[in-house]
Amino acid sequence: MANQIRIESLLGMLTIKLNDDNFIKWSFQFGSVLCDYDLFDHFTGDSVCPPKFVLTPELGVTNEINAAYKEWVKIDMALLSLLIATLSDDAIEHVVGCKTSYEAWTALQDRYTFVSKPSVNHLKAELHTMQKGGDTIDKYLLRLKTIKDQLQAVGEKVSDNDLVIAALMGLPSDYDMIRTVILARESPITLGEFRAQLS
Structure with a gap:
């Protein structure tokens, strides 16, 4: 019962509803909480459902329902309900028929992390051609980070250094001196240091 109450109280912390364009943000919040x-x-499948029936050395499998099984199913159903409560109407369609929280999580991952090769190429091109334009430095770096996150969600590796180089290339000429200094560095620059240099 304690787990049941605890699970219900989590709903207030899950402020993002899953829709077609926010899977990375939604799954980050859901997973973190x-x-x-x-x-x-x-959800990951690491918590395995105990056997349904009690096993004894004398009788083997009995007709008695295992208490650990009942407790696990109760918690899993509460977690599945919690997951469903964070889905938009469209997203719910992808979990209809799922019997466990693991099945539902896997179905959502399969649906939302599938990105075609042309989409990956488009994201990579966008990363390398994005311009700061009229954005603040923070907004510009956030736009680049969003693309990095989308690429990483589908298994494409984008290092902090790749992000720094992409950001440097999209800066206007006022930043030529900083660009020259950073590109000439022997050691890689952290994102925090990079952000500080641009202030």
Whole structure:
């Protein structure tokens, strides 16, 4: 029962509803909150359902329902309900028929992390051709980070250094001196140092 109450109280922390264009943000919030409470292992499949029936050395499998099984199913159903409560109407369609929180999580990942090769190429091109324009430095770096996150979500590696180079290339000529200094460095620059240099 304690777990049940704890799960219900998590809903207030999950402020993002999943829709077609926010899977990375939604799954980050959902995973972070559930990991905090040691409940995310139901979604990853690391928490395995105990046997339904009690096993004894004398009788083997009995007709008695295992208490651990009942408790696990109750928690898993509560977690599945919690997951469903954070989905938009369109996203719910992808989990209809799922019997466990792991099945539902896997179905959502399969649906939302599939990005075609042309889309990956488009994102990479966007990363390398993005211009700062009239944006503030913070907004510009956030736009670049969003593309990096989208690429990483589909298994494409984008290092901090790649992001710094892409950011440097999109800066206007006022930043020529900083660009020259950073490109000439022997050691890589962290994103924090890079951000500080641009202020």
